[in-house]
Amino acid sequence: xxxxxxxxxxxxxxxxxxxxxxxxxxxxxxxxxxxxxxxxxxxxxxxxxxxxxxxxxxxxxxxxxxxxxxxxxxxxxxxxxxxxxxxxxxxxxxxxxxxxxxxxxxxxxxxxxxxxxxxxxxxxxxxxxxxxxxxxxxxxxxxxxxxxxxxxxxxxxxxxxxxxxxxxxxxxxxxxxxxxxxxxxxxxxxxxxxxxxxxxxxxxxxxxxxxxxxxxxxxxxxxxxxxxxxxxxxxxxxxxxxxxxxxxxxxxxxxxxxxxxxxxxxxxxxxxxxxxxxxxxxxxxxxxxxxxxxxxxxxxxxxxxxxxxxxxxxxxxxxxxxxxxxxxxxxxxxxxxxxxxxxxxxxxxxxxxxxxxxxxxxxxxxxxxxxxxxxxxxxxxxxxxxxxxxxxxxxxxxxxxxxxxxxxxxxxxxxxxxxxxxxxxxxxxxxxxxxxxxxxxxxxxxxxxxxxxxxxxxxxxxxxxxxxxxxxxxxx
Numbered sequence: 191x192x193x194x195x196x197x198x199x200x201x202x203x204x205x206x207x208x209x210x211x212x213x214x215x216x217x218x219x220x221x222x223x224x225x226x227x228x229x230x231x232x233x234x235x236x237x238x239x240x241x242x243x244x245x246x247x248x249x250x251x252x253x254x255x256x257x258x259x260x261x262x263x264x265x266x267x268x269x270x271x272x273x274x275x276x277x278x279x280x281x282x283x284x285x286x287x288x289x290x291x292x293x294x295x296x297x298x299x300x301x302x303x304x305x306x307x308x309x310x311x312x313x314x315x316x317x318x319x320x321x322x323x324x325x326x327x328x329x330x331x332x333x334x335x336x337x338x339x340x341x342x343x344x345x346x347x348x349x350x351x352x353x354x355x356x357x358x359x360x361x362x363x364x365x366x367x368x369x370x371x372x373x374x375x376x377x378x379x380x381x382x383x384x385x386x387x388x389x390x391x392x393x394x395x396x397x398x399x400x401x402x403x404x405x406x407x408x409x410x411x412x413x414x415x416x417x418x419x420x421x422x423x424x425x426x427x428x429x430x431x432x433x434x435x436x437x438x439x440x441x442x443x444x445x446x447x448x449x450x451x452x453x454x455x456x457x458x459x460x461x462x463x464x465x466x467x468x469x470x471x472x473x474x475x476x477x478x479x480x481x482x483x484x485x486x487x488x489x490x491x492x493x494x495x496x497x498x499x500x501x502x503x504x505x506x507x508x509x510x511x512x513x514x515x516x517x518x519x520x521x522x523x524x525x526x527x528x529x530x531x532x533x534x535x536x537x538x539x540x541x542x543x544x545x546x547x548x549x550x551x552x553x554x555x556x557x558x559x560x561x562x563x564x565x566x567x568x569x570x571x572x573x574x575x576x577x578x579x580x581x582x583x584x585x586x587x588x589x590x591x592x593x594x595x596x597x598x599x600x601x602x603x604x605x606x607x608x609x610x611x612x613x614x615x616x617x618x619x620x621x622x623x624x625x626x627x628x629x630x631x632x633x634x635x636x637x638x639x640x641x642x643x644x645x646x647x648x649x650x651x652x653x654x655x656x657x658x659x660x661x662x663x664x665x666x
Contacts, residue, residue: 218634218637218638218641219638221630221634222634222635222638225517225630225631225634228521229517229520229521231524232520232521232523232524232525233520233524235524235527235528236254236255236520236523236524236527237254238255239251239254239255240255241255241527241528248527248528248530249527253486254523254527255527256523256526256527256530256533257526257527257530257531257532257533258316258532258533258534259302259314259316259532259533259534259535259537259608259612260302260314260315260316260473260534260608261473261534261535261609262533262534262535263316263317264316264317264472264473264474265314265315265316265317265318265472265473266313266314266315266318266320266321266324266470266471266472266473267312267313267314267315267469267470267471267472267473268312268313268314268315268321268324268325268328268467268469268470269306269310269311269312269313269467269468269469269470270310270311270313270328270465270466270467270468271309271310271465271466271468272285272309272310272463272464272465272466273463273464273465273466274463274464277309277463279305279308281463282305282308282309282310282311282463283305285311285463285465286303286304286305286311289303289311289313289328290303291457292328292454292455292457293313293315293328301313301314301315301316302314302532302608304603304608306605307605310468311465312608313328314608316532321470321471321472324470325467325470326451333364333365333415333417333464334364334365334368334413334414334415334455334456335360335363335364335365335413335414335415336361336363336364336367336396336411336412336413336414337358337359337360337361337411337412337414338358338359338360338361338399338403338409338410338411338412339356339357339358339359339409339410339411339412339422340356340357340358340359340408340409340410341355341356341407341408341409341410342355342356342357343355344407344408350408350410350422351419351422356410356412358412358414361395361399362395363388363392363395363396363399365456367388367389367391367392367395367396368386368387368388368389368392368456368457369387369388369389369392369432370386370387370457371384371385371386371387371452371453371456371457372384372385372453372457373385373446373449373450373453374435374449376435376437381437381438381443381444382437382438382443382444382445382446382448382449383435383436383437383444383449384421384435384436384437384444384449384452384453384456385433385434385435385453386433386434386435386436386456387432387433388432388433389432392432393431393432396429396432397428397429397430397431397432399411400425400427400428400429400430400434401428401430403425404425404426404427404428405425406425407424409424409425410422410423410424410425411423411424411425413456415455420452420455420456421436421452423436423437486538488542489538489541489542489545492542492545493515493519493545496515496545496546496549497511497512497515500512500549500552504556504651505650505651506639506644506650506651507556507559507636507651508556510632510635510636510639511549511552511556511632513631513635514548514552514627514628514631514632514635515545515548515549515552515627517627517631518545518548518623518624518627518631519545521623521626521627522541522544522619522620522623525619525623526541526616526619529619531612531615531616531619532612533612533616534608534609534612534613535609536609536610536612536613537612537613537615537616538616539613540612540613540614540615540616540617540620541616541617541620543617543620544616544617544619544620544621544623544624545620545624547587547588547591547620547621547624548620548623548624548627548628550587551580551584551588551624551625551627551628551629551632552628552632554580554583554584555576555577555580555584555628555632555633556576557580558575558576558577558579558580559572559573559576559577559636559651560576560651561576562575562576563648563651568640568645569636569639569640569645569646569648569651570637570640570641570645573633573636573637573640577629577633581629584625584628584629588621588624588625591617591621592618592621592622595614595615595617595618595621596614596618598610598611598613598614599611599614599615599618602614
């Protein structure tokens, strides 16, 4: 009876062990399929230059469609200072938001606009190499006014636009009274025009003004931005409902770019505080391209050396780490592209450093697995135990790095150090993705290999010879 019970328990335990092994293998395969899907989608994101899904757009003409920062793409760098010494921090934030709306509406990708030191605004415009165009786009005080212009002469050789040939009078209309302006086309001629619409306060003022000067060739509507004439059109018909349009003359018709830029300037509104431009510079795109090329070369050489070391020292586990790091790089680039993250030289440095963090996590795991293999455990058991014991060290070191990234980003935003911010962002994202790479991808690949015949050869996973565990007993 006892022998029969022993055989029954032995076979039951064997069957249970087989079922557990099959279920564990199925989980590993399902996880591997999940990883393949993530890597496949990420690879497609990286390789497709332009992504358009509904209103979602990413990519461009840059390398792999990634967003490049000012130091790599080239562009303009401007710094404005408040002209009013009593300007508050809230005033500066509102001014920065107004400038940002204007720049974004004009289509400048990934412009960086932030308040620095409480009384300054830093503006970085990647892709705009003409600093004069950048200054026209932003303006200085964004003070928009509508005035009645009276021409003092009516001679072809003395146009009304000359300052000495006209005088302007305030009519009580400012940018606060303009509801919106947008580019369009004249219905009959198809020429570019600027549509304007006033709010409830501005509509009656503008209606009375246009009725009074319509048909008078010596009168104009002077639209002045930052004490500089923007437009001075003639009124052809009274505008009673607050909505009308401005078109160019026969000699100088508007272009599409003009109506877009002027519409953005009209929509910019009025800042709470006037600003003075105190610094301007242009970053050469050729220098940026050269820096990007050298950074990529350095990154590829470093990655290659790391992969070679891992394969030579850790053997099959090193091959797994190499595959995990390649997948990590693909996923990280896809995340940078989709968010998007503006890559600067400092940002690339943060990304390369995060690769080192990913390697460090794999080394901790493999060393733990080696220790378990030396005690005589099977590969599957060594992988599970090694990952479980390495996880606390990986978690604590990465959390401390993530906290450091948050602190760096905060200081960078307070001091206006965009390079520090770029470093912090890419390092933060890279560390998060590296944790996924080490804990999910590396672990799953090792487990998958453990299901094959290769998993029965421990010497392929450690340079040291595994030995059987020795049971020590005390003599009586």
